Every structure is written in C-alpha cells, then in structure tokens.
Amino acid sequence: MAVYVSGYKKLAISLLGACVLLPIAGCAQREGTIVNEKVELASYIGAYQSTGDDAYNFFVVERDNKLYIQNTWGLTEINIQADHSFEIEKWGLKGKIHDFDNGKFQGYTGTVDGVDYDYKRIDVDINDIGFLYQKEGYASNFSQPLGTCDSDSYKLSNLADNSHKPEKIEALIAQIQSKKYAWAEQDSLLIYQDGKLLVEEYFNGYRRQDPHQIQSVSKSLTSLLVGSLVTQGKITDVNTPIVKFLPEYKHWLQDQKATITLANFLDMAAGIEWDEWTLRYTDPNNIRGKEMESDDAVAFTLGLPMNNKPGEVFAYSGGYVSVVGTVISNLSKQETAADYAKHGPLKTLCFNNAYWYKQKDGKTNTAGGGMMRPIDMLKIGQLMLDGGEWQDKQLIDKQWIEDSLDRTVNPFNSLYGYFWWHSDVFVLQSGKTYHYVHASGWGGQEIVIVKELGLVVVTTASNFESSGKVGEMLSQFIIPALIE
Template sequence: MKPRMLLKCITPAVVAISLASAHAAQAAPLNETGLTQASPEDAGVDSRELVRLSQWIREQKLEVYSLLVVKDGKLIFERYGAGVSRDSNFELYSVTKSVTSMVAGILIGQGKIGLDDSVATKLAAWRPDLRADFADKRKVELKHVLSMSSGLHYDFKPKDDPIYYAAPDRLKLAAETNPKAAPGSEFEYTDINPILAAAMLSAAAHEPVEQYAQANLFAPLGMKHAMWTRADRSGLVSAGWGLRLRAVDMAKIGMLVLDHGRWQGRQIVPEPWIAQMTSPGVAPYFGYYWWINNVVQNEPEFDAMGFKGQFITVLPERNTVIVMTSVMSVDGGLRDAKNLQIFRQMVNNYVIPALDNADHARPSKERSAALRRELDISARTRGIPGTQVDPADRPRL
C-alpha cells in the first residue's frame, strides 16, 4: 500500500555557559547537545547588543529562565537565570502544540493518517464507548483540529477548568462538545483541539503519542530530559501542554524548521509538511499549530508560543532561531499578552540589531570578557515572576 500524500496539492545550577570562551575561529561541536558552539562575533553578530539585552532583562527584573540564539546552525548566545542550567527542562505550555504538528507531519508522511481524516471515524474506532458523542463531528477533520478551526464549543471555566486539572478523561469532555460553526470556517484558539489531536495521533501511531514522538522526533534529535507530562487518568496526554524540553532542544525544533525538516543531513520531518504547517490557513497569522509573523512583522517569521512566555522564533532570512523560557505576565490576551510584548521588544530592539550589525562584529578580548561577565552575572540573578508560579513552572533536571 503506498503512503498517503501529505495533501493533494502542496502549497544550584551550573553557571551559564560562557560563549565568549568559544572565541576561537573554529567552532567546537557540543557532544552533549549535538549543536555547535561559537562566539557571536564568529557568526557575524554583535555581542554588545546581546550583552545589553541581558542587562536590560536584569534591570527589568524579568523572570527569564533561558534565552538562546542560534545563527547559521551555531549556538552563539546561551543565557540562564539563577538556579537554571543547560540540563534544566521547562513546561512549554502551548509550544507543545507546535512540536505536535511536527509529529503529525511525520505520521502523515508515513501514510498512517491524513489531514482529511475524520475525527469521528478515527476516534469512534479508537474509543467505541464515545461513538455516540462523536456522531455530530463527522465533518471535523484533522486539518481543522490542527488549524484551530474545528468549530467546536467548550464552556471553559474561569479558573481551574477540569480540562487542565481534574478531568479523569479529557477525551470524553472533548467528545461531548457541540459544533457551533462549520469546520474550517472560523479560527478559534481552543484547547479542545489539541486533546482531539493527541487522541487522533495516538490512534494513528498505535501507541501513545508521547512514545511515538520520543522514537521518531526526540531521539533522532539527541534530546535529553524530554518529558510529556500531565496525562489524565486514562493515560492520554494533551497535544496542547505538558511537554517539557531543555532550551537547547527547543532550539533544535526551530532548526528543523530552518532546514526544511532535516537534522544533520537526515530528513526527520517531511519537507512539504514544514512548508504547510508554517503557511497561513483559516487565519492569516496561523498555520498548523505554528504562528506566523507574530513577533517580527516585516520579514518571514514563524513562532511557537506558550503561556507565561515560552517561545521558539524562527527567522528564515537570517538563518536564526531564538528561544526563551520564562514566567511573565499573561495579561493582554492571546496575541498581545504582556509576555509577548516583552519578547517582541527583546527580538526587535536587541537581537535583530545584533544580527544586522555584522560590519561591527569584530572579535576582541574585551568583547569576549564583557559577554562572559554578563552571562556569569545572569546565572546568579533571579527575576520577579510576572504571574503566579505553579509547580509545573519550575525548571527541572
């Protein structure tokens, strides 16, 4: 049987790593991460702007756990706050969705599921006890779930909604939702969709989605300490939250996007899928669980974004990936939360100027020393959380 086509038409922690110490012209591979490390100047980047960014974070007392910049495949800036190290992993919240999209692309490429597959057909067979509840969802397909256009309504509680915390069977809650709009007609960001996605992908893989992801995505990328937590009592994780990754492994997700799904020459995610998931769908700013131009407006740019300030930002024209984990304010709504506003400032006011200042990116002992001092200070500095810190928010080893 031939694999199914993607679409009919493809349109006390370790002190912060001192990048300045890698000032030598040759960049040494980091065996424990699979990344290559270099100084900013060796990649044509002005480290002075990155030092200013780190200082600004401290002056603003922001609770930034990690901030990384990868340029031309090289890790050129790696900043951690107090109590955090390279081996710490972080609750990614909705960045989980973007990683899930890559898992979906792998399964689609293997012919195990298709974008046109019906939620009702797939899940009624997987969970026969919910067949009646899925009967009114025959027109909802995987592509609607991944593009946040399923049209399903769920009455979220203002605090501690059971879908996140106490529900013994999240899929049952999702199955009991009612259609309120035609599938594919409206964009509505709702966490019902990633529950359906986790179930559909698990059914397609014939194993829990987190186990499939470990074997087909995390292990090939050499990820360490990857955990998909917060499963309900039925054993189902959500595709919308609960994934914990190290910042360096988040960077690898961004690098996969940059290199069209390849990692060190090996195709991990099908190349056509990378293009599809980062192309506008029902909403002009959203593809398949990836945001489009939500941080940088005037050039191609893709984002994975999570609650409280978790980000993977990909700048294709600059061959750059930016990663941040943090606990910052959630005030302001989905596409303009305070944490997103702050991250936009970081990227547009500091990182992009550092990338643009190649003519002044001259290696020197003074710049190396300044960067080393600043990273050492940041590794001893705690910020003030901008919102409530839940146990899941704490970095773990």
Template sequence: MVIGTLQEVNLDTAIMAKLWKKIKCGKFNEVHSMLIYKENLLVFEAYFEGHEYQWDAPDYHGSFVQWNQDTAHPIMSCTKSFISACIGIAIEKGFIANAQQSIFDYLPDYQNFKKDGKEHITIEHLLTMTSGLAWDEWGAPHGTSANDIDRIYSDCSTDPIKCVLEKELQSTPGEEFTYNGGGTIVLGEILKTASGMDVAEFSKNYLFRKLGIDSTSWYQFENGAFATDGSLNLRSRDMLKFGITYLNKGSWQGEKIVSEDWVIRSSKIYGNNKRINIPGEDSGRNGYGHSWWTSEFSHRGRQLKAFRAGGWGGQSIMVFPDLDMVIVFTGGNYATNSKLFKIVKKFVLPAAL
C-alpha cells in the first residue's frame, strides 16, 4: 500500500486537521481509528485512545488503551460483508452453483426444517436479510434472551444453525427485510459443506492470504460453527485492503479476488431493501444488497453514492466509487450512537470537494 499526502489528492489539510482534533477530544464519542485511501494512496491514518470491547462490562467498555496500526479490532457486523465475499468466491470457484440455490442443498443435517415454506429460502435470501424467518435482533435489548442474536450465544451455542432454522416463517422469502445475523451464521455452515473447508480456512486460502492479511481471529460455538455474524477481528489497514478490493471492482494489486459481478450485486439494493434505519447510527435511511449497506450523500448539489460494510459500535468500511475513495473507521460506541456520517458530511466531503 503506497503512502501519500493529503495535498497529493487535494484533500484540504486545514479541514482534516480540525477533524483530527475534534475526534481526539471525543466530539464524535469513541473513534478508535480513521483511515482514508484516495486515488491509489493512503493519505490519512489516525489512531486514538479508547476502550477495548468487553461484553460483560458497563457500556461494553473494557480496558482503556491506545489503538494503533498493529492492533486487531472487533469489526462486528462488517464480518458479514467478508462472508458475502467468501460466498461470491465459492460461486466463482464452482463450490456453489449460484446464489439462487436452496439453502438446504448444503445443510444435510437440517433437512427436517425443509418444510412449511422454508424450502424456498435461498442463499441469496440469507445474504440480503430477506429469508422471511421470524427474528428480533434490533427491537430487543442486548443481554436478554428476547434478542435473538444474543440467544444464539447464550442458549443455542451447541447448535446455532438449529436455533435459526427452527424459527417460524413470517413472510415469503425474498419479500421483506429483517436484520438477521443468524442467517449469516447459516451461510458459514453452507460454505463449509460446499467447499469442505471451514470459514477460517476458506477465507484464509481465497481471501486473506491474497490480500496479504496474516492475522485474523474468530469466535467458534461449542459445536465448531463459526460466529460469522460478527466475530472477526482485523487491523484497520486490513479492513482498508478489503475496501480497496471492492473499490477496484474485485481486484487487489492486479489480481482478481472477487468477481466484478459479485461486487455489483453487493453494492446494489436488493428488492425492497430500501429506507432502512439502523439503530445506533446517524446514517439515516439505507439500502441493503448482498450484505453491504448502500447510501447517498448530498454535497454542494452533487449526489454521491456509497456502499459500506458496517458494524455495531462504529466499525465501517465506506467505499465511494465516484470519489475513488475508501474510508475505514473503528470505534467503541456500543452503548452510544456512532457519528460517522456526521464526520463524512461535515469534514471529509468538504475537504474533498
């Protein structure tokens, strides 16, 4: 990755200096890192103090540390976008025929759930959060069994796949958006059955190694399934590499990693997945594709489209094709709102345009 300067890509240095000071002073709650890649150069990289993530601590805040370039950070639901990339690669490599296949083609141990309309759930439905399965991940507080994703970790760790598939079908697959991290965990099992490799091995062989990412960690359930909904830990620069790959239509340093078609599918709103408000964010209304969020920014009369991987607490990989730019954030805003869109709207876009 080539290091450059703000001046080389015409980013206003005074505005960016002001932003750095505001982040350092906590004006945007806890931002742990911010990186900007523009026009083939890493031109902004800043790390700040903040709390490590700790599930059983007040506000989920553990030790107070100085984050740095070598520190792996929980990327939470940004993990889902990495799993989407792995599914796209598996299709490209022939492990999976296509995203329209029934999920039960790759779940031999769960055929008893292939009934009552669930047989129509496809891989694409899991990727786009439109499986139709009843699921409450946003409406119920964390730390309670009413929150379905927390229940997987507390009550269903011996078989999280069953925990997802036993849910009732509340709508026709493909029609309604319901945020469902459990569906992404099922995708991890599908990937394992299709390729003969677990998620850690597959992602290492076909994604991370090719991107020069040599340090990753995952959480596994008691039965060995991987928590593909949000347990991946990565360094900020490694998150940036992934974003650059999608900015470059699936290529990293001249090598095709993910097909261009899959990048297009990922960054395009699926069906009725529009006008979605995400709890804990200032992102407004969003669209959702193949496990990537979509947004539009308005600046000085210009509409700018972006797509991004997003995670609880202020983790984000924002891709701006129109500006040839990727922005990465990590943060610790688990019990407070993240203000990443305010940063982009009030500082980055005015600095760039």
C-alpha cells in the first residue's frame, strides 16, 4: 500500500528527542554543571516545540509507567543512557536532553546528518492533540468541535457472552502483548459484530483518543467522500468522463484521455502510465514521491503518457487518488477534500482528533495522509456494513455502498474497486471461505468488513518492514472465535 513520504526527512527530525528516554534517579547535567536534583518520570513529561522551522512538535507522555514520545506519526517508547544521550539507528538520530530546572528537563537537542535541531519545553496540555499538528500548511483538521456531537458512543460488550470461543481472541491479544510474535508492532485491535463492540484493545502506549496514521486507508475514506457527492446529487454517473469535473485541467485531458471516466480512476484503471511499486517509496525516483512533491499533483499525473486503454489494466496509483481528491473539492466547493470530510455528510460520524496531511501543492493527500483514531475507523466500517445507514438515517447512498462492497464492480479486476480491496480467507474450523472487503494501509492499517458475519475488524500497527497480517488474524483467531 502507499506510504506517506512527503517531508520524510522532516518527519524523521520530529523524532529527534523522541526515541530513547527512560526515567532514572540521580543527578542531571546542565551546561556542564552537575545539578543535584532527583530526575523522575515526571521530569520528562510535557510539550516540546522546535526552535526552528524544520521539525514538528511532540509530547513526552507516560503510559503504564513507561515514557513515550507522541508526535504526528504516533507513539514511540523511549529510553535514555546514563549521560542523558539517546539514539535510534533506523532513523539515523542522535540526541541529548538538557537544561534540568525545577524538577523538569527544559530542552532537547537532536542531530540528523550532522545538523543539530533544538526543542524547548512549552506550557501546553499534553492532551491537546492539535498542538502536534499546528505547523501551518501541513495538515487539515477534519474533526468535529467538541460538544457538538457524540464522538465516543461505543460501549464495550462482554466478549465471553457474545462469542463461541472467546479464548481464541484472548490468545491473539496475549500474543500481541507478549511481543514475541510476528504482530508485535500491533497498536490496536477492535472487533465489532452484530451491533456490539466486542474488543477494543490498544498496545504500545496507545489509547482511544490517540490518532494513528492510516496510510492508504485514506483512499477508502476518499471513496466515501465520492459517495457523499453521489448522495447529494452532485455526481449522477461515475462513468462520466472526468474532464467534466475538472474543467481547469481540460488541456491535459485531450484525445484518448478525454474518455477516461471517474470510475476508471476509482478502479485504478485510468490507463495513464504509473508504477509506484517497483521502487521503494523512500526512493527519490519513486513516481509517487515525485507527484507528492510536484507543484500541481493533478497536472503531474494527467501529464503522463497513456500506456493502456482506460478501464482495462490495473495500476495502483496515488496520483489517480489525487485527481479524485480535486474532483471532490471542485464539486463540494470546499477548499480541500479534507474540508469536505469535515463539513459534508461524513461530519455526522463525529470524528475526533482526525487530521489529513496536505501535499506540496496544498491539496489533501487523499492517497495516504490521514490520521485517525481506530474508534473512528470503526465508524467507517460500521457505515459500510450497514449499507450507508448511521443511527437510523441513510447517510450515504445505499447503491454506492453496495457497489463498493461488490467485487464485480470492476470488471477487469475482482480484487479492487472504488478504492476498496477484496480478499478471501479460508477458516479450517468451518471448512469455509469467507469474502471480506477492506481498506488497507501500509504497516498494518485495516478496516475489514465481513458482511456474511456482520463483522468489522479494525487494526492499526507499525509493521513497516513486513506485510499485513490481518488475514492470519481472521483465519486463525477472530472468525473461529465467532462461529459455531
């Protein structure tokens, strides 16, 4: 799945003081002087702001007697050496905490590629997630204002009373918590069936209120925004040539490109030359990175040559999703797609602590820039499972939801359509194969809908060096626990 790589180095820098701090008791050093004050866990906790322009804000938080850095990419458990230095090899970061005063450290200095970056403690509530995203121009907030709706309506039901073999799911949770298995980097697991939330577990310091990167799950959220436009009558036929919705780009949509439909883009079959899977996303030559860093992502994408007939060949493309994002902003008359998520029909879902990164051109990174709480991802899954209904109201056009869940909607690829994946899983216990539809993002971000079982599963994770494992979870643990 696509990874959000724009500003990759800057996001790495945001982890400078973030990666290896643990509380110690003893002396602290400040500007070459030994300070005889006790360093406690609380000495590190607080909000830190970059003194320059090249890094993001972060919190140091305590969860279960451990310290974590919380920044725009999530949470990272931290440790500290005796000399107050810290290092994280995978990010190429070295740093040192300093300025111990009145029982608290006042600053961090981190080094990346030989360049120092400084942070200072500031007086901000560490529960104010918006502080992490306040760097102007980087992200849009598509949360609903607190108090305007109920963002936390889910109540946990008893797993043992609502499953046939609860020990299966309990074993999965125990394996995740032990960190001895392949899914040690799992950050959340939510299981919802037949109108009940059966499991809501968080790992590695995460809690319900913490947003998590959702990566390419953003694509499926974008699909729901298109469905919102259909619901409002602003799109009547997805088989309409996309040039109708993008008149400002008609120069790029000539000849064969003039026949490319909105549906072709939604099915990743526009026929425009694209390959973002051969090279790693961190490779500067990856086309997805080039598109994100371009001055106009839509012009960049539409300006590429055709190499297939529209509608016939699948090519996974973040650029295609950027094009659809501009259709959304045009038809909704909102500045960005994220603004439509905030003010359009999906506002009824009452997302909280929800942010969406922008690309260089200021457009929403609809292909991979979303940050959401897993409990809000569950709302998306429930909306899909219930045919677009939410709290007894038809929020999204029912036919749109049915088409999104239908693996035949894309006649040339039964595995993908309308920015949703289609997969199957065999369960030995029943000797049966179950079809599931899922929004899937790099690192283990998933919203899974198993319509036959009335089931939604949400996972977030940080497994960025391996493939997703939701299929194994479904086949070995979750579905066997829920069927007779």
